[in-house]
Amino acid sequence: MKKLKIGIIGCGSIAKHRHMPEYHASSGAVIAAVCDINEERANVFAGLYGAEVYTDYRELLANKDIDAVSVCTPNYLHAPISAAALNAGKHVLCEKPMATSMEEAKDMIEAASKNGKKLMIAHNQRFVPSHKKAKELIAEGEAGKIYSFRTVFGHGGPEGWSADGKESWFFKKNQAFIGAMGDLGVHKTDLLRYLLGEEFTEVGAFVETSAKIDADVDDTAVCVLKTESGVIGTLAASWSYVSKEDNSTIIYGEKAILRLEDDPVHSLIVQYANDDTVKYELGGIQTNEEGGQKNSGVIDHFLESILNEQEPAIPGSEGMKSLQVILAALEASETKQIVRIN
Known part of the structure; x- marks a missing residue:
């Protein structure tokens, strides 16, 4: 079975305790790239998971091998990075709250629809x-x-x-x-x-x-x-x-x-x-x-929705409401x- 190549954008606590361990434990994915403006922090996780390191998310999104990304950044970056990722042809799992305004949320939903990609919000x-x-x-x-x-x-x-x-x-x-x-x-x-x-x-x-x-x-x-x-x-x-x-x-x-x-x-x-x-x-x-070591179910569901080509349970429209x-x-x-x- 093809393993989805995942990029993690933002290497803070939610990525460290939830996203990374759950992708790593999954049989359907491999963490291929990590990105953080703090290069030292990104390097730690790159070493742990054998991933490529980026300090600019745009460079990660330009990597054609990446199938999907988790957006684990501060809230104000959720929408712009998610929309950019969808427009770059990546599926997106975005942390909550999905955006800082209804306009931003609508932009994300539109980008997912236009590019035929999954957008899921991490409401665990x-x-x-x-x-x-x-x-x-x-x-x-x-x-x-x-x-x-x-x-x-x-x-x-x-x-x-x-x-x-x-x-x-x-x-x-x-x-x-x-x-x-x-x-x-x-x-x-x-x-x-x-x-x-x-x-x-x-x-x-x-x-x-x-x-x-x-x-x-x-x-x-x-x-x-x-x-x-x-x-x-x-x-x-x-x-x-x-x-x-x-x-x-x-x-x-x-x-x-x-x-x-x-x-x-x-x-x-x-x-x-x-x-x-x-x-x-x-x-x-x-x-x-x-330490959040119990599986949240979010990552598994996101991967299944991509692999089975199904709408995720919490798409952008649900996150927006x-x-x-x-x-x-x-x-x-x-x-x-x-x-x-x-």
Whole structure:
């Protein structure tokens, strides 16, 4: 079987802990090139995986042998590099948030369509076993009509995880564009859209910087969301949770409450209206605390979509809808108004 030749653009922590080990573990791919403006950092991974080294992504994209790339750069570069890669005839797996505006997201989607290449956004929460099971149960009507939800993604901040620690681009608005809401909140808007099977139409939000004094991006945000059928709930995204990471979601329905990643042992607990409780041990969610060594499923799915010539589960259009909710939350926080999403 032909192995796809992969280029990794950006050699920070997400590339180091997720993308590279998962490509390396796959039977369908080989890491052929790595690129980072920090040549020393790129050289380390080139040595590890036997890859070519680049410090300019345009030179990597000019390499005709590269079939696909992972874009693992600071947020402001996601769209321009992804569009350039698609226009160079490469398939693209782009980290989240996919872009910093709807215009950028549309440019990426257009480039994928025009060049007949796959564009996938790395929203890994859709691949978590408890989330997949919960979606199944909701779709089967196990919870009945869904009334509300609360979801949260919070930890102590990227300084413990990012390759550059406290100096990380995550804290700089000109590179990150958005803080905890873009880093963590967009994962949850994507997860909720996936679980509920419908779009959000209205958003209210408080998006603040309270914990990271030197940061010029948000670190603590709470949003109120409403779907097209009237399901309402809250989403919290934070870099100010100083103890264990919280990555839980609770869905409240007419027949049952579903608790996802809310219990250390049982990754899904279903509490029925008749007092029956079903506990599922499906394996925990991937966290930054364990170095992210558990397979996220993202890379495998991306490679399968290329090799089987299928649309990925999270194409650019899905990434854009999840981004749109985050952009609406920023607007809601700034204007102190409820923002409607078209």
